Amino acid sequence: MSLLHDGAPLLGFALVFVLLFRRLGLGATLGFLVAGAVVGPQVLGLVGDAEAKMGIAELGIALLLFLVGLELSPSRLWRMRRDIFGLGLLQVTVCGLVLAGIVWIATRFSPGAALALGLPLALSSTAQVLPLLQSAGRMRTEFGERAFAILLFQDLSIVPLITIVAAMSRNPADQGGPPGWQLGLYTVAAIVGLVLAGRFLLRPLFRLIGNLGEREMFVFAGLFAVIASAALMESLGLSAALGAFIAGVMLADSPYRHELEADVEPFRAILLGLFFLAVGMALDLHAIAERPFFVMGMALALIAAKAALIMVLGMVFGMKTRQAFALGVLLSQGGEFGFVLFAQAQRALLVDPEAASVFGAIVTLSMATTPFVMMATKRLRAEPAPSSEGLDAPRQDGSNAVVVGYGRFGQTVAQMLIGQGISVTIIDTDVEMIQTAGNFGMKVYYGDGTRIDLLRQAGAADAELLLFCQDGDGLDTEKLEGLHHAFPEATIFVRAYDRRSVMKMKGAPIAGAVREVLESAIVMARRAMQAVGVDGAEIEKTEGEYRRRDYERLKVQRETGDLYAARDSMFSQAGQAAAMQTDLEHK
Secondary structure: OHHHHHHHHHHHHHHHHHHHHHHOOOOHHHHHHHHHHHHOOOOOOOOOOHHHHHHHHHHHHHHHHHHHHHOOOHHHHHHOHHHHHHHHHHHHHHHHHHHHHHHHHHHOOOHHHHHHHHHHHOOOOHHHHHHHHHHOOOOOOHHHHHHHHHHHHHHHOHHHHHHHHHHOOOOHHHHHOOOHHHHHHHHHHHHHHHHHHHHHHHHHHHHHHHHHOOHHHHHHHHHHHHHHHHHHHHHOOOOHHHHHHHHHHHOOOOOOHHHHHHHHHHHHHHHHHHHHHHHHHHOOHHHHHHOHHHHHHHHHHHHHHHHHHHHHHHHHOOOOHHHHHHHHHHOOOOOOHHHHHHHHHHHOOOOOHHHHHHHHHHHHHHHHHHHHHHHHOHHHHOOOOOOOOOOOOOOOOOOOEEEEOOOHHHHHHHHHHHHOOOOEEEEEOOHHHHHHHHHOOOOEEEOOOOOHHHHHHOOOOOOOEEEEOOOOOOOOHHHHHHHHHHOOOOEEEEEEOOHHHHHHOOOOOOOEEEEOOHHHHHHHHHHHHHHOOOOHHHHHHHHHHHHHHHHHHHHHHHHHOOOOOOHHHOOOHHHHHHHHHHHHHHO
């Protein structure tokens, strides 16, 4: 009953606020945080016990690191070692010491207390940053790898940070704890143990499940791998998320990686949302209300200091200015492990509960402002468009063919013509692509290849072929008539996006319009029929019938301008059922 009583308002408020904040372009994380604060004990009081829920929800962070580990093979991690142990180490050290100094100046706490509060502020939010990278498709880019390298070292630094806090402890009960070198040995032993377990236990287990065909057991086995690895690390006083990450890395090269990703992802999404709900519930609004200017000022100082320091470190490691600035902004917030270390500092009697609560509010506020900071700095972070300065304009060189557009479609067309000995002039507006093509020995000229004056400059008046291979559907009958009138001797072919594009060219003086995915789709259908044992003659018959129907249907569509014209000629489930009924009636 307690689970149902808490679950309904948590999920309901999360649904409303996340949809609202998504609609406003502020991201899901802020929606979860606000929903947690509203439903929590300090506003509506519908749900309590934030600490217990955060304990469960932290499994979401472990699942997130497990999924990231699945994307990183050991060889790729080895390639990233300079960023992990160089850039990551400098980020934690420099940011931690500078932020400790800011805390000492702002609060006049003892140096030990300032260090215990400042060092955790150097850590960023893995749970917030990685989903941002994944949703933007930047996880496997050089920028994404740099950001992840820093986050990974931050997880590794939990052990030395706990050791530093324990060494400064004023609590007599902490004096009997294990020394730092022993914790370090525990870490190495646990990592080696997880590596061996992954190779000699997990892989055979997944092989057995795969052979048995028990798909549901993949879910159990995947969750077992994450939870067991995290539990082992946590029992040693280490980072549970680090254990889950190592388990993922050990399975990154296995054939079961994609199955595991699909099975674990729903649990990760739910538990990570619950984590941010719990953070919002634990937000001490009274502490903010009592010292609003201090909390907001420290949150601003945290964001500004980390963004500036990480930007400088990124540039030292060879990043461009805008990329380094983007990295600094992305990692400028406090992180979830700060709550753990603040609690550790409180147990060590270095800070009182009120200070730990206030700095927890500062971290939460910094996390909540991340979407706004990202939006405010969007223009500053964006890479400038490549300049066309210095690129050659097309010129007349006696080519037999002019190809407009050198993307994935135009590359194939141009190279096949060149292979036949036909001289080709290529035109495109994508500066970056033009520069890349040059690395492969291809000369691509810059310009808008739909302009008549530019085509004339490229020698289209003497060319036998004009091939428009660019993306989109910007060419219509009127435009093509103008091109034909300007270059009547050239045979024109056009790449069409879809049927609507072809319909827009009704009556155009062109030799042909090729729908960009038609032929590749037919090839896949043929191979699929071959795979299920369909006779070759039947495949030829089906393809021929499809092409005939498609041609007749497109002809009627172009004549009438109606996309739904002749739809009865399509192969469809309804048509197939009607044909089978007719056959039965005849029989």
